[in-house]
Amino acid sequence: MKQLLFPNNIQFWYETLRSMSHIAYGGADFGEVVATGERIVEGDYASWYTEWLATADRVSGEAQRALAAGHRVSARDGFLRASNYYRSAEFFLHGHPCDPRHEHAYDRSVACFRAAAALFTPVITPVAIPYEGTTLPGYLYRVDDSGTPRPTLIMHNGFDGTAEELHFFGAMAGVERGYTVLVFDGPGMPGPRHHQDMVFRPDWENVVTPVVDFAQTLPDVDNDRIALLGISMGGILAPRAAAFEHRLAALVAVDGLYDLGQTSVRNIPGSRQEAERLLRAPSAPDLDAALEAIMAKDPIARWAINHGMYVMGVDTPRAFNASYLDYTLAGGIAEQIRCPTLVCxxxxxxxxxxxxxxxxxxxxxxxxxxLFTAEEGAGAHCHPGAMRLTQARIYDWLDDTLKASA
Incomplete structure (x- = not known):
């Protein structure tokens, strides 16, 4: 898809397209996104934050005034958009160390989403899922208040997305189709990373199993028809969990991943074994310098490595790349998945x-x-800009798969 904004920075354009994508389920308005993007200095993280924050503040203020005046639908819609805009504002602020402004924008994103959630019928309920002596934050979406067990989709995001963002990427689409939907943030994801200092872990089955345990206590959940969907980096985390958690009736990877270590070693000369040795070595000054040079010239690498240090809890680019080596489905792990699986x-x-x-x-x-194609407007990573098409195909597959398992 042609870059309509930020012609020289594909990362800025992709994140703009991501916000546009959420128009389909009420997370943005086209004019608000374009007007904000036009004010941003290309490649300038501070400018990105300032302009998205300004838009979010304006929209949330209007929503608050609508709520005070009794206009609940207008307030709900405004809070949803503001939540997404605050999420976008803090997107580029993670690194080592983090820009302290990220906490304010993140907390405002969550607060606005929860304000919107309370205005839905039935309400979208915040939940705290028991996990290793603490809890994971999430939301329960129900079709109605009857408590009828329904096919259920558990959803989580990936490297950088929030539980709140999943409203626009599948949660409401599921409710429209008669599903109970449970979304959550796991370790390394925004809620636990911001407020509980939890970083990612590769053994994701130890995250998903407590979530399935929790789901099975809910009256709205059909315990025999629970599916799991992971987005972006979730496309390796969810399959990893499904390899060991066999209560799942279906699995969806959007998009599928097999070995994150491949991205860590692809720019390092020599064999995979030698690249791994250098990444894990106590000292590798030449590789450290090479990674810094890549970050200086490649906006995607610059963002990914900075954010990766934050979510993995490490303090150097090389340590982040080394951490990716542990996220793999090789060695027979993928082959242990038993449930029907959709790989996007x-x-x-x-x-x-x-x-x-x-x-x-x-x-x-x-x-x-x-396969989702460029001709369909769906060819980018996780298909931003084609949410209605994406959700239709995924849920049609789930409908057919879970019906067969009933």
């Missing part, structure tokens, strides 16, 4: 091109590979 693939994925096919090829369970 983006024709023009700029992060993980080719990995969905690798995951699909290693699966031994019933499996489907679903």
């Amino acid at each position: 693939d983006a024709e023009q994925d700029m992060f993980f091109n080719g990995q969905p096919e690798q995951l699909y090829d290693h699966l031994t369970c019933p499996k489907t590979l679903m």
